[in-house]
Each structure stands twice: as C-alpha cells, then as structure tokens.
Amino acid sequence: MSLEDEELLKWLGIKPGKQKAINEVTYYTCLKMLAETMGKLPLKFYKTEGEGRVRADPDAGIGLLMNRPNPVMTPATFWTTIEANCQHYGNGFAWIQTVYIKKGKYGGEYKIKSFWPMQSDCVQVIMDDTGLFGNAGKLYYRYSDPKTGKTYTFSQENVLHFKTWCSFDGIMGKSVQDILRTTVDGLGESQNYLNNLYKQGLTASMVLQYTGDLDPKLRKKLQEEYTELMSGPKNVGKVVPVPIGLTLQPLNIKLTDAQFYELKKYTSLQIAGAFGIKPNQINDYEKSSYANSETQQLAFLVDTMLYRLTQYEQEINYKCLAEKQRIAGYFTKFNEKALLRTDAKTQMDVIKTAVNNGIYTPNEARSLLDYPAKEGGEVLIVNGNYVPLTKVGAAYQKKGSEEEGQQ
Template sequence: MGIFDFFKKRRLRNLAAALNDSRLLEWLGIDPKNTPAIQEATYYTCIKLLSETMGKLPWKYYQDTASGRIRADPTEMTALLTTRPNPYMTPSTFWQTMEMLCQEYGNAFAWVQSDITKTGEVQKPYRWHWRGLWIMHPQDITIWYDNAGIFGKKNQIHYQYTNPQTGETFLFDSSEVLHFKTWYSRDGGLTGEPVKVILSDTIRSLSLSQQVITNNYEHGMTASMVMYYTDELDDDRINKLQEKFANRLITPQNAGKVVPVPRGLKLEKLNNSFVDSQFYELKKYSALQIAAAFGISPTFLNDYEKASYSNSESQNISFLVNTMLPRVKMYEEEINYKCLLPKEQEAGYFYTMNTNALLRTDAKTQEEIVTGYVNNGIYTPNEGRRMLQLPDKEGGDILMCNGNYIPITQVGKQYGKEGDNGED
C-alpha cells in the first residue's frame, strides 16, 4: 500500500513540541525559536481577507431545466450549507475556518456525516439523509493511497483521522471527506502547499525586521554606543560598567534623559539609521511580495500610494475575478461532486456561491442596475424587488420593456409607407 506522508513531519513536530526536546527539533530541521508565520502582520492580513471573503459568500441551490436555471427547493444538505453545518458553527464561521486552514496548511478537510449509501438510499433506522459537516484539523489527517485494493477498489484515496484527545483513529472513503486545497501541489494535485512554505524566507525576513523595530522600542529608540576608557579593566569591572550604563541609556524610562559620564570615560553613538540601510523600503517590498503571492492588491493592505478611487474599484473587481473566483470554483466543484445524490446530479441540481455579494454598491448605483434589468425585460419587477430585499407585489411577474423597441430585422421599416418597397 502506497502512503502519502504529507503530514509526517508535522506529526513529528507536534511530538517534539510535546516533549520539549530542542535537539529533536533541530534534527528535524525546525528552529525551536521560530515564531509562527501567522504573527507576521502582512501574512495575517492576507489570510484574514481571504477567509472573511469566503465567509461572506452565501450558497444557492439551483436546477438546470429545459426553460433555464431555476431556484430549487431546499434539501437537508442545503440547510447544512446555508443554515447550520453542525450544532456548533454558523455557515460564516465554518467557511471562514475552512479557508483559513486551507491557506495556513495548504489543505482543509471536513467530514460529511450522512446516512446515505452510495446508491442514494437511506439506511434505516436513520431519519435524515445528511447529518452534519465536521471540520477535521489538517495536522490530524493522513492520506492513504490504496493501490492494492485492501479497502475495496484499487487505486482509491482514503483519509485517516486521528482524534487528538483520545488517539482513536477513523478511516474515511474519499466520498465522505470534503477536501479543499491551494493551487500549488507537489504530488500531482492530491494535496496543496501553503504560501508560508513557498515564501518561508520572505516571511521570516519580515518577522525578523519586526523584531528589530520591537527591540528598538524596548530600548527607548536609543542607538548602541561604544565606551572609551583610558585605563585597563578586568572582565568583572567591564561587565559591571556595561550593565550600569545600559540600564541608564537603553531603557524606555531613561530615553532622552541626561546621563552623567565619569572623568576618563567617553561615549560615542554607533550610527545605525533605518533610512541609510533602506530598512523600510526592503520591509515594504517583502510585504508586497507576500500579498502578491496571495493574489491581493496593496490597496487591501492600506497601501494607497498608487491608488485612486477609480482603480480601487477596479482592484475590487480584479480581486474577485483573479483571486476569489478560482477558489470559489474549486469549492463549488467539490461540493457538487460529494454533496449531491446521484439522482440529484442527473436531474441537473447544483450548488453555487453567490459572488454578487462581493459587488454590492451604493444605493444610487444599485437603483440604476436594478432599473436597467427591469426596463430592458431581463428581470421582472418582482425579481428586481427581491434584489432589494422587498416583498413581491401583485402583477409584478410580467416582463416589461420599452415599446419603441423593434426586432433588428425590421429596423427602418417604420419609416416607409405601407406597400412601399422603399425606392424613391
């Protein structure tokens, strides 16, 4: 049986952390003093934006029919996706958490708890088809590739979940697990890789630069100094002298105060200017690199240096089209494959995310959009009212349009006389 040991190193990391053995961490190539990437502000902001955006998008249930797409009657799965995935989470919390895990670990998993056989029949005595969606932490998942057919058919994917509290393990078929991943994969698309692995050096450099700024604040923004002394001192006296003047010079309480210097002792400041070392320029460049890797515009990081009102609006549209739509499409494909019964798939039912929720505009623009749809016969008045969250009205289900419009094949005929062939 072939095994994808994608999470093996993470399991060893957890074991080493539990044992508090720094030597084992170093042997694994893990820095025990390395801070989590999520503590870097740019990295955190990007994951926060992607996760919250995914949580904003509501799920819709439709059916493709001969007369076009129509809203379908809700099912048990529709209630899980739109009302309550499980007793402990709202849909917003669930999808935000799934996207956060996906971006942080490269993969996100959710167990689809159901009472349905592969033929779509309910196994008695259960009452409901679908019972819940349960998030499983990526660090507790091991992916198995059954090339020997031990668990059924050959060349099938299975997911092994280990309960971190009890140590109990469960083996799920691939049809029982929703698996969302990032676009970058090193194993043929089976699993994804997070941005923090690909840009580990860039993220670490930003974390270190933040530590430099923090240390300067802790030391009262006072630069390092060299002490000149004309006499010779042993090591003990040197250490005492350093400690004495360090407490007076670099603590925030003494910043900017006058420090008396004994005769024979001279202090000289070491020039270490952030401006001279292009510190802020390099820090900003690294932050933009991380944002670009996530597909996020600098505007979303509060960098308005090259932004205006018009291109900020276009950047919002670009964020939806280039960053979120690939993610949304991946979510929709996984849901429609694993959360619909075979008979529902054959009947043309499908789930989709309403991306229009990201393009909500001001009241005036919204009025112009709805009015244009209704006046041009695209929406009925009641459909337009629903866009504005208003109740239907009697007679509002009839399409209307301007009476002056004519078919394109008859353009010009209105200017000729009846029976005239149009010649002079």
C-alpha cells in the same frame, strides 16, 4: 545556533527562534481577507432549465451547508474556518458526518447529518496504492482529534478536501508560508527589530570603549549597568555619567539610511501578491482612488476568488449531490455578487436598467433590494418602441410599398 550567536541576535534586536507566520501583520491581513471573503458569500442551490438556471429547493445535505453545517457553527463561521486552514496550511478539510437510514428489507441509504471542519495540521492523507483497504487508488484521511485525543480514518467520499492553487501532485496543496518562508520570516524579523527599538526608547546601540583590560565578570557587570541606564523609554533624555577612561560611541544605524520603510513595504506587497490580495486590501492607498479601489475589488474577484469558488463548488457538487441529481442538472453555486455591492445610486441605476431592458422582472429587482414581491411583478417589461432585430426597418419598407401602390 550557539549561545554567542543568540546573544548577538538579541543585542541587534532580532529575536532568535522560529517565528509564527500568522504573527506578521501582512500575512495575517491576507489570511483574514481570504477567509472572511469566503465566509460572507452565501451558497445557493440551482437547477438547469434550458439555457438558464432557476433556484431549486435544496435537499437535506445542501440545506445544512446553506443554513447550519453543524449544531455549533453558522455557514459563515464554517467556511471561514475551512478557508483559514486551507490558506495557512495549504489544505482545508471538512468531515461529512452521515447516518444510516433503514429502507425496506434489502438495503438502505446514508443521510448527511452534519459537516465538521478538521484542523489541517492534524490530518494525514494516505493514498491506498496497493488496495490494502479494498479500493486501490483511493485516498483516506487519518484525523487525530486534538479535543478527544482519538484518531479516526475517513474515506475520500466522506471528506471535503480543498487546496490552494499550488499543487504539484494534484492531491496536496502548498501554502504561501511554506513557499515564501524566508520572505515571511524576514518581514517578521523586521517587525521584531522595530518592536525592540521601541522598547529601547528609539535609542541606538552603543559601544563602550575603555583603556586596559577588564576581567570578564567586571566587563559584564559594566555592560549591564550601562544597559540599565540607557535603555527603555523611562531613561530617554537622561544624563549618563561616564568615568575618566571610558567613551560611549553610538552605532548610528538609521532606518532611513537602510531604507527600512521601503523594504518593509515592498516585502509586504510581495506577500500580498502571493496571496492574490490587492494593495488597497492591505491598506496601501498610495496609488488608489475611489474608482481604482472598485476596480481592484473586481480584479480580486476575477483573479483570486473566482478560482477558489470554482474549486469549492466542484468539490461540493461531486461529494454532496447524488449522481442522479447531477445528471438532472442540480448544482450549488456561491453568490459572488455579494463582493460587488456598490453605493445606493449606482445599484439603483443598474437595477433600473436591467428591469427596463427585460433582464430582471420587477419582483426580482425588489428581491435584490430586500422588498416584498408585488402582484403582477413577475412579468418582464421592455420599452414598447423596441422591435426584434429581424424586423428592424420593416415599418419603412411597408410605408414605401403603400406609396408605390398609390402611384
């Protein structure tokens, strides 16, 4: 880009140079929504029993993910950081730090000590096609730690790797900012234009007409003088003297004529749609009501977060659980019900219905409300008038037989 082009862009209110996607409010809001949603979902540990599942006591590794992944991060901070890196760069990484534990005379085992997020822009993923490291077809992760300046290489077993849905090789994910760069940049430039318009006191650019020819230095000096007189909020409403032979002609480019608001809103909805974010989540309530917002929240869980949670759970179960644990039916699962919390009345109606129909025990219902368990509350209860499907109508058949016998 030439110097003249840069000057022209500045004059038009467009800041030249590469814009950071995260500086655009819609992009930032979508990133915040996905990262915070991931951070507020608690991780649970279960064991399969028959056709159902029961809560199980986590081992040391899973216990870290549930309570304190590393000495300086809570689980909410840890998962929020991973998801923010994943959405912004297309991939999220976490190093599984292990320690060697001696066990007997002939061998030992490794124990998970902590989990550390890695900045995605500092990670290089290498595929060992030729078996250079002894295992052909495996992935290795080279991490240049920005804090220490050192470079580390980890095998794929020691790294949790999460990616976006968009991956053309199944290994590396693509981010929204990479795929929709022109759209994201365009929305950022529209905000820059609006900011520059505010700085000018919402005064449009003008053309200064004069008769004759001026030296370039005099012309530039004249331009600077009138720019200083007419730009900025402090100069709004000022009377500007114009010498004989000079004419000021405003360039009335109205935002309404350019449909600035409509285009900006449409572009924002496009970016939100690419992230899987619903309109009400970026504060667009134009076509939303209370009931509609609740429906959109459910759609956000099903359409967007369910895939994210499934990918996270599969990666954790494979790399943080031993094979014998997986065979025995142990698994981790995020509690997605945290997204579907309703108002107190609706919540109470749902719990009451579940208890009365033998789905929850009274103590399980009390646990959902953060109340302590009570004696005798571990028994499922149902209405005494209920009968099994196989015995529906049995009472009438018995009554009919008795009447026939009396005759």
